[in-house]
Amino acid sequence: MWSSAIKEYKNYLHLERGLSENSIEAYIHDIEKLHQFLEIKEMKVGPTEVTDRHIREFLQYLGELGMTPSSQSRFLSGLKGFFKYMFAEDLIKDDPTQLVEAPRLSRKLPDTLSVQEIDQLLAAIDHSTPEGTRNRAMLEILYGSGLRVSELIELTLSNVYTELGFLRIVGKGNKERLVPMGSEATKYLNIYLEQVRCHVTPQKDHENYVFLNARGKGLSRVWVFLVIKELAQIINLQKNISPHTFRHSFATHLIEGGADLRAVQEMLGHESITTTEIYTHLDRDYLKQIMHDFHPRS
Incomplete structure (x- = not known):
């Protein structure tokens, strides 16, 4: 049903x-x-x-995948065009988008960065x-894998598989x-590990x-935040950004680029919105292909 409706709409456009x-x-x-x-919701x-x-x-x-209200509004606009066409063709009795308001802009959500802005940073x-x-390695991973800042600073050497191009992340609730x-x-992480990290003497309990930092201790959330703020000042970026902005941008760029929603949900480590939903883990090769095909820095 969907394929034929989309085909007809495509012909109309x-x-x-x-x-x-x-x-x-x-x-x-x-x-x-x-x-x-x-x-996905069956x-x-x-x-x-x-x-x-x-x-x-x-x-x-x-929104739960990290799309800003402005990005959600753009999706809604596209859907409005489709259902307006369906209504005009007498294929539906009521336009389901007519009563849906665009998501309100919220100051609580960080801005999304464009690919160009990320390159500049x-x-x-x-x-x-x-x-x-x-x-450089740190920010490449924030944007290249969509990690939470807590997941970034707690990332351990034993959970890095550069030869496979994967990270094992321990997220909320100790879920991996x-x-x-x-x-x-992957490139910049290897450079850091081979040229910098190997010359730092870790302090006790920070070996992994x-x-x-230069004293051999793990980084703090605040420290990562300050690094990003300093870079934003250098390029005179007029946006309120934080480590989470990179996670938002990761999800937004993948989805707007055409990536599968379920794949993005899994990479972000999001639980299903409905707790009763049966969740099927995707093949890791498929996730890697999604990154290769749709991430701007792959």
């Missing part, structure tokens, strides 16, 4: 609206993500059966110092997950931490 291929793909992308969400709902509740739950789900790091080499690293994250 091409023949009657005269849109370019890129514009058409952007519209279709939003609809396919709604379809993916319904499948809701057997066709395009003519979608209600405003389904749309709201979809937007909430995107990384380029502002002084790579001539051991600290700079460490900071395997997260693929982008090629740039990946990221250490």
Whole structure:
């Protein structure tokens, strides 16, 4: 049902609206993500059966994956076009998006960085110092694997598999997950481990931490926050950013690039929104392929 409805809508956008291929793909992308969400939630709902509740739950789900209200609004806009078309063609009696308001902008959520802004932040790091080499690896992993800052500073050498391009992350509630690293994250982590980390003498009980300061102790959350703030000042970035901004950007760039929602959910270490939902872990090779295909720094 979804495939035929999407095909017909695609023809409409091409023949009657005269849109370019890129514009058409952007519209279709939003609809396919709604379809993916319904499948993840095991809701057997066709395009003519979608209600405003389904749309709201979809937007909430995107928000929990780290999408900002502005990104959610863009998805809603794409869906409005689709259901407006369905209503005009008498395929549905009511437009389910008509009563759904765009998510309100919240100051609590950090801004999302563009790929260009992330490149500028990384380029502002002084790579001539051991600290700079460490900071580059640290931020590449924050953005390249979507880690929480607590997961970053608690990352241990025994949980790093650079030859496989994976990290074993111990997240909330001591739940473990395997997260693929982008090629740039793997590259800069190797440089840090081989050229800097090996020359630092760890203090007692800090021997296994990946990221250490010059005194051989693990980093604090506040310290990571200050590094990012300093880089933002260097490039005169007029956004309120934190370590979590990189996690938001990771999820946003993957989803907007076309990545599978379930894969992004698993990489972030999110539990299902409904606790009764049966969760199937995805094959690690598939997660790695998702990163390769859709992450801007892979």
